Amino acid sequence: METIRSTRALQARADKLRQQGRRIGLVPTMGALHEGHLSLVDAARARADFVVVSIYVNPTQFNGAADLEAYPRTVEADLAACEAHGVDAVFLPSDEDLYPEGAETWVESTEISKPLEGASRPGHFRGVATVVSKLFLAAKPHVACFGEKDYQQLAVLKRMTRDLGFDIDVVGVPTVREADGLALSSRNVRLTPEARTEAVVVSRALDAAASAVAAGEFRVEALQHLVQTELDKSVLGELDYAEFRCAESLAPVTDVLDRPTLLALAVQFPSKDGDPVRLIDNRVLETSPS
Numbered sequence: 001m002e003t004i005r006s007t008r009a010l011q012a013r014a015d016k017l018r019q020q021g022r023r024i025g026l027v028p029t030m031g032a033l034h035e036g037h038l039s040l041v042d043a044a045r046a047r048a049d050f051v052v053v054s055i056y057v058n059p060t061q062f063n064g065a066a067d068l069e070a071y072p073r074t075v076e077a078d079l080a081a082c083e084a085h086g087v088d089a090v091f092l093p094s095d096e097d098l099y100p101e102g103a104e105t106w107v108e109s110t111e112i113s114k115p116l117e118g119a120s121r122p123g124h125f126r127g128v129a130t131v132v133s134k135l136f137l138a139a140k141p142h143v144a145c146f147g148e149k150d151y152q153q154l155a156v157l158k159r160m161t162r163d164l165g166f167d168i169d170v171v172g173v174p175t176v177r178e179a180d181g182l183a184l185s186s187r188n189v190r191l192t193p194e195a196r197t198e199a200v201v202v203s204r205a206l207d208a209a210a211s212a213v214a215a216g217e218f219r220v221e222a223l224q225h226l227v228q229t230e231l232d233k234s235v236l237g238e239l240d241y242a243e244f245r246c247a248e249s250l251a252p253v254t255d256v257l258d259r260p261t262l263l264a265l266a267v268q269f270p271s272k273d274g275d276p277v278r279l280i281d282n283r284v285l286e287t288s289p290s
């Protein structure tokens with residue numbers, strides 16, 4: 001497995017691969033790799049013959065120094081996991097490489113970034129879109145894989161890719177879950193044991209809404225009530241948002257579900273380090289039989 005540490009070196013490698021007719025798959029990550037990331041690697045492998053994993057904790061997408069500081073960093077274990085999983089190259093850029101002194105150019109999608117995570121974390125998607133643009137320009141991939149757990153991130157990055165004309169296939173990969181349904185996340189390790197047990201209410205709330213929709217309940221108010229009932233089974237969890245949004249545009253769905261609708265949840269739980277952990281999860285509720 002190759003380790004590449006600068007944009008210039010990765011660009012040169014990508015140029016060579018492209019000259020040889022190889023297909024490059026990129027999996028952008030912030031490290032602390034888990035099975036969810038490895039499923040992204042598998043998805044990239046199925047679509048490309050040279051898989052690059054980038055590991056970079058991007059400071060511009062964090063809202064506070066404490067969250068950035070608390071983000072788990074496990075580079076040695078990440079490299080071992082990539083090697084064991086047959087990754088061809090790992091890109092480990094430095095802050096100076098991605099954000100050279102005086103960097104002032106940003107990529108921002110103005111509307112799709114506004115609700116949900118965008119409302120709770122101002123500037124977050126500007127940081128994500130900017131760093132992913134830089135990673136796209138560095139790795140020159142044919143395909144890039146992202147988790148559906150971060151549904152809005154995927155929507156923002158698909159929109160950015162289309163709007164800026166990146167010739168890259170942006171692929172969403174289904175969420176990987178623990179046996180009890182909790183979506184895998186690098187943040188889960190920070191949960192207190194009690195919070196970890198209660199965090200299952202998040203996926204259960206999604207399940208409850210999906211079952212009700214499958215049984216013909218399309219009224220947003222009734223579904224909202226079901227979601228709240230499940231979330232209330234946790235005493236530690238603090239709801240940030242539970243929102244119904246058009247799965248395509250992320251516009252609010254306020255009355256009845258009349259098209260595929262995203263149910264997006266964000267709930268805060270206590271952490272071992274004292275700063276709350278925000279868990280997000282989502283489900284697309286289909287309004288007609290698939």
Ligand code: PAF
Pocket residue numbers: 028029030056058061128131132150153
């Ligand atoms: O999903 C993540 O881990 C990050 O937001 C990403 C896409 C690697 C950009 O830093």
